[in-house]
Amino acid sequence: MMHILVLHGPNLNLLGGREPEWYGRHSLDEINQKLLAFGGQAGITIETFQSNAEGALVDAIQGAIGKTDAIVINPAAYTHTSVAIRDALLAVGIPTVEVHLSNIHGRESFRKRSLIADIVIGQIAGFGTQSYLLGIQGAIDYLQTQTIKEDKTV
Amino acid sequence: MMHILVLHGPNLNLLGGREPEWYGRHSLDEINQKLLAFGGQAGITIETFQSNAEGALVDAIQGAIGKTDAIVINPAAYTHTSVAIRDALLAVGIPTVEVHLSNIHGRESFRKRSLIADIVIGQIAGFGTQSYLLGIQGAIDYLQTQTIKEDKTV
Amino acid sequence: MMHILVLHGPNLNLLGGREPEWYGRHSLDEINQKLLAFGGQAGITIETFQSNAEGALVDAIQGAIGKTDAIVINPAAYTHTSVAIRDALLAVGIPTVEVHLSNIHGRESFRKRSLIADIVIGQIAGFGTQSYLLGIQGAIDYLQTQTIKEDKTV
Amino acid sequence: MMHILVLHGPNLNLLGGREPEWYGRHSLDEINQKLLAFGGQAGITIETFQSNAEGALVDAIQGAIGKTDAIVINPAAYTHTSVAIRDALLAVGIPTVEVHLSNIHGRESFRKRSLIADIVIGQIAGFGTQSYLLGIQGAIDYLQTQTIKEDKTV
Amino acid sequence: MMHILVLHGPNLNLLGGREPEWYGRHSLDEINQKLLAFGGQAGITIETFQSNAEGALVDAIQGAIGKTDAIVINPAAYTHTSVAIRDALLAVGIPTVEVHLSNIHGRESFRKRSLIADIVIGQIAGFGTQSYLLGIQGAIDYLQTQTIKEDKTV
Amino acid sequence: MMHILVLHGPNLNLLGGREPEWYGRHSLDEINQKLLAFGGQAGITIETFQSNAEGALVDAIQGAIGKTDAIVINPAAYTHTSVAIRDALLAVGIPTVEVHLSNIHGRESFRKRSLIADIVIGQIAGFGTQSYLLGIQGAIDYLQTQTIKEDKTV
Amino acid sequence: MMHILVLHGPNLNLLGGREPEWYGRHSLDEINQKLLAFGGQAGITIETFQSNAEGALVDAIQGAIGKTDAIVINPAAYTHTSVAIRDALLAVGIPTVEVHLSNIHGRESFRKRSLIADIVIGQIAGFGTQSYLLGIQGAIDYLQTQTIKEDKTV
């Protein structure tokens, strides 16, 4: 049975708490329930983890060795500053999808640089919590057809 | 009934033709059939168009006014050089999803700059032909829940 | 009798169509009528052409050889990306005025670079459709007094 | 009755003095007479001021509060170096047109940066002393139709 | 009663320990006592926290929701590298003052970039431990007169 | 008795005049009265000077030799363009505090560069007219404890 | 029998028309005759095509699949702006030589960047119409000795 680890970076634990117009009406717990339900329908198991600490996210990636088929990660602020997370993903060699709730290409210029974008399967940004579901779907498709890579271009 | 226009940029008409390891085993026609089938299952109509000419793609975007609920576009080479396509998308004001077969963030550095990324709903890159399906799904989700934008952050 | 060619770049055919607060209340046809009337009052003939295609604009510039005394061009998006239009203007050697409806200096930073600004008589930007009339007036003044160039500085 | 202040920056007092091939055959006084005559024909009053001192130009802009409907300014060298003039224009909030005798886009690269271009109505460059007349005309048009802004784009 | 959280970033726990000519004669404890005394005189409560870990500082900022009227933060090294602290401050929406013991503008060039300077009320740098007291005073003033923002310019 | 010179740069004479939401409700005269009152309470004398001219501000700094214990300066626009003011401050060698009404780090990018920030005691920005009071307080503290510099770090 | 396609980019159709000192005394037709004659002597067939449209040049490159042994291309203005032509050359995989009439390294700085130079066999610039003949000769040599690549260095 396929197993996917979903990692949430710093400040994502605030989702749904305050400022619903910005952080949405759903708490991170509710979103995680939605992801688990989606996994159940797709016949895969999903595990989630959130941390505000760069080192803890590195630990979580390392801990996935031998247990996880794919990682779906929203590194949030660490997208732009963490070489350590990049190195952890390179070291464990687990196929990874990068997701973002907002369209990072339309915000402050320093958010345009992702330190992991060039080493992941692909990147999905701008679809709100839906980004996670599209990312999990993309990871499943990738795993089911390793050969899909041959179809890829432009 | 929801209507989505899928636009393919220059050289995508070569898909499946030669060099299958790079351009895939499926021709653009086969891919378009797959998209139409996906649309049928989702209960929406899908229209596709490909051109090697920047001006023809601008014409196609302009022609979508009043007929199309969302655009899913893979501008290929024009992603990095066309302000005209950006201006056309800004002018028609139709919600748009940007997709790429390959992970543009892991190729030549000039491919990292997208001239439309900051004005679209979101961007999906790296999942081969699956990028189109994820993009259509993302567009449908967006249209069904205009309010989803409020859930978006980080 | 003096003859001036007015060229409109990509997406300017949408003027007056939708979004009047942005694209104005007047269609491109109405604007062209206004320009022709202005020409009539000034005792010159005016010809207008619009295209979304870079190559068609190059063709139009080439076609002006031997027929046109001055060109007034609003290259729109191609202002920032077309070396081909620059080369066409250099090749035909017809005095040219560059006009823009909006103040391009106050928009996205990539709009600050004009690939033709350094080879035209002058540039007029920010006066809405009035920019065209000021540009035609500037071209007429230039043609009437070739010697005006000597008055130019700072 | 509409009132427009025309400001001339440093070294423009040399116009027509020496080097006619560069500074023209007309002195600044003659040019100012031409502007006043143009104003008379247009039914508006025009006031002119020249200074080599940045602070004096700032004083003149501040002094226009409550007396002037629009400013037409050729900041000359201060175009590229004066944040103080920019701040003065921002503070008084009087609609302003920026003019240049020469085509600043075709000279030394440091002349391409204007510190006021993004906060004025529009910019006119390259038409010699005619630039002033086109600038006054543009200011009159702007004041007469505040709504013209809605017609502006690209 | 007004409540202010004072956050000390990495290595500030070494203050007063060694190298008095550089880190001062006062330990962080002594400084915190001084801040608490200042708060007592001003009739407000002050809470202090120091950590070498980026994640712990993010946690502390998140923990201030609903309990704190203003934050005074010296992010030390994280000033220049932490998008996570920026995002935490943006998320909690608590008015914040940025302080630095030394004049960061006169040190290594990478210290000139602050990742939070553009989202805080204001920045105070260069006054040694006095920077904290000036920062607390600035925060109190800000809270007492929300309208003070209207007085702000240049 | 301690003597502090407060210098106001260009356009600050407009404070409180027009546009109260931007320039505040208080005129520069009222602000200066506030500063003098603050000085009286602190047992020091305060002198103020405003000019729109770079040269006049240089003159004022030079004139402070032998008469002034510290300078508190808001160079406004000249913050970003005047090497002459920097050289004057370096030449007279009087301890100086740089203040700004607004948070210059959150405005146009050219406002992020201060040509004096690296040679002053410290910088205070973003607290409206309160910035002046905090700056005077910082200067007094500095003068009273020359040794405070040893407490400075990070 | 070896077949070579010679592609001429925008504005090259003006050769020999006007301004002989710049565009030469020979029309494009005359040049093409010269190339065909050279081909005849070398025992190969040569086909030529010119267009001002980027898309038409992409079409021509795509159309060469299966019919052409080598391409000799003078992309003119598109040298510096067309990723689409680069992608077309990459897609068809036909050995290509890049030629320029003038020495592009000695003109405006934006002409120094060629978007195809790193993916062609080689580049020849500065020899006028002779550049085409040298380019065809270089292509023939390349095709005759695939092993020549091993001789290549520095």
Next chain:
Amino acid sequence: MMHILVLHGPNLNLLGGREPEWYGRHSLDEINQKLLAFGGQAGITIETFQSNAEGALVDAIQGAIGKTDAIVINPAAYTHTSVAIRDALLAVGIPTVEVHLSNIHGRESFRKRSLIADIVIGQIAGFGTQSYLLGIQGAIDYLQTQTIKEDKTV
């Protein structure tokens, strides 16, 4: 007796675990044993510490005050992103050698910038686990002959 602290940055705990062709055949424990043995032969004591957390590495550096004669550090990913580790090394003032297993100068361009290289005794990169032994040797030499610095140049 001389005491040296060897610090291993993030992901170095994976050494020898998986992917031997990349991370080597030896685990971090085996490497640490090798270092301890080397220390024994050289008559010095060696202590090792690894962490994935930036804050924990800062803590470890601070903890070395008064106990350690020299630090040999491989900051791994934090080499390029941590000002906090730089500040900790500056604060404790213990002579430090920077080592890297791989040649960081021949990898991604962002790995060329080391935030500590300019404040350490020296840097050794590219010799695999041997880099640690050379680094320890270099630290011993440095400590034995403080005067060696005088021999240093170019």
Next chain:
Amino acid sequence: MMHILVLHGPNLNLLGGREPEWYGRHSLDEINQKLLAFGGQAGITIETFQSNAEGALVDAIQGAIGKTDAIVINPAAYTHTSVAIRDALLAVGIPTVEVHLSNIHGRESFRKRSLIADIVIGQIAGFGTQSYLLGIQGAIDYLQTQTIKEDKTV
């Protein structure tokens, strides 16, 4: 009889006043006497002028028309910020030598850019007050042998 105008920029009036180790033991008056004496010996007349105001220096340059054979200018701080002084020198067309007391190439990086260096006869920097004498000598040599320019290269 040859006439040379020596211009001193901002803050040079402080020479010899305070801080002799930096500003020298000689006042500007004493230096000017030295220059006049040198002129007397060389059989030329010398006139000197100092101002802290950019506009006053522009006025002085303009005032030299018809009266002065050469200008020797030390623009001090305005070297790096004044386009107005550059434009004045270009307008009057009087041969000019640029001098600096200190070696501007060995100070802050913004002092390396001179806005007049490319339009003067030559530049002399680093010889203290002797720079003025060498500059006057250079101007005399230049005037005496207009043909010397032909000897100039590399």
Next chain:
Amino acid sequence: MMHILVLHGPNLNLLGGREPEWYGRHSLDEINQKLLAFGGQAGITIETFQSNAEGALVDAIQGAIGKTDAIVINPAAYTHTSVAIRDALLAVGIPTVEVHLSNIHGRESFRKRSLIADIVIGQIAGFGTQSYLLGIQGAIDYLQTQTIKEDKTV
């Protein structure tokens, strides 16, 4: 009789020695024989020279004055670093063709800058040893038809 000097830069003496897949199967002597034979057939004399020393290449260029009609130079590494060779070519004024064995546009980015490309007739790169023959042919064509320059454009 026409005389051409062929200059080989540093490390080209290793051609054909070792690593045939990179440096080719032919030694520099064999290549030089090929060039001499080509010269013989074309009825011109050819002289060759190789050196690893920048100064010796400058000497060789200077020595060509009065003896050589054209220079064909492969400056190898000095292409990117030698202003002295550029200055020598400018000083002797002999028409020069720049050749490179490999396509320098497709290698390390520092190899894209040629310090002589803008002052030579033209540049030929990427055709292996054939680049020399094409370069000699280009030089002969240039000498035979000085007027060919008029045919040059784009």
Next chain:
Amino acid sequence: MMHILVLHGPNLNLLGGREPEWYGRHSLDEINQKLLAFGGQAGITIETFQSNAEGALVDAIQGAIGKTDAIVINPAAYTHTSVAIRDALLAVGIPTVEVHLSNIHGRESFRKRSLIADIVIGQIAGFGTQSYLLGIQGAIDYLQTQTIKEDKTV
């Protein structure tokens, strides 16, 4: 028996001559004796060479073909300017270690760029003459265990 060539770049012949505090107390001869002694103890032969000429160093590297197992090079000034030395090292293919007496990362910014760092085994900088011994040791270790490369990472 292993043979290592140690190359010293320009100005290293001055070591120990003058300015002992900067160039050390030992002459280059004494240092070379130390290296030879070290080689004797390690059972390898060591050869040394110094030159101030770039070409002579290229010659020396070329001369090492077939005679030398490894090169230890301190290119001194040529580290930052010589592509010819880089090309020579690439051409001969002999494993090379780069050493520097001083910590080049803590000096002028142009010394941070090494033109050979990315093509050598590794780099050692900052240990004075000890850098040579560590470099030789590193080269020996590398040669003894070609497989050590597999242990290399991060």
Next chain:
Amino acid sequence: MMHILVLHGPNLNLLGGREPEWYGRHSLDEINQKLLAFGGQAGITIETFQSNAEGALVDAIQGAIGKTDAIVINPAAYTHTSVAIRDALLAVGIPTVEVHLSNIHGRESFRKRSLIADIVIGQIAGFGTQSYLLGIQGAIDYLQTQTIKEDKTV
């Protein structure tokens, strides 16, 4: 008796040879005679040396130790590319004046960077062969009054 070494860089041996309008009417020998005569009048000895080789110039600088009071150097092309000459001047510690025949600030942009300007007494550029005489005079003044440095500023 004071002794000054005058060094001429590459291509200066061509002076007076050809192209008198560019390289002058005087040969290097004639210029050297002029310098020796000037030395004789000033009561000092002058020695001259020219080389096209960077290494030979480094040798000459090294050879000046113990024999020369000052160096006057025109490094010509090596001004912009030689770190080795910079290091030699730093190593010998002999006061040096940098001279240039032409105004290097008004030529190609790469000529604006001098690699020795920040370490010499001063720089003189633009006075033709007169630059050498002014440079020798400047060196004499410097040596005669070591204290002159105290007079230096701005």
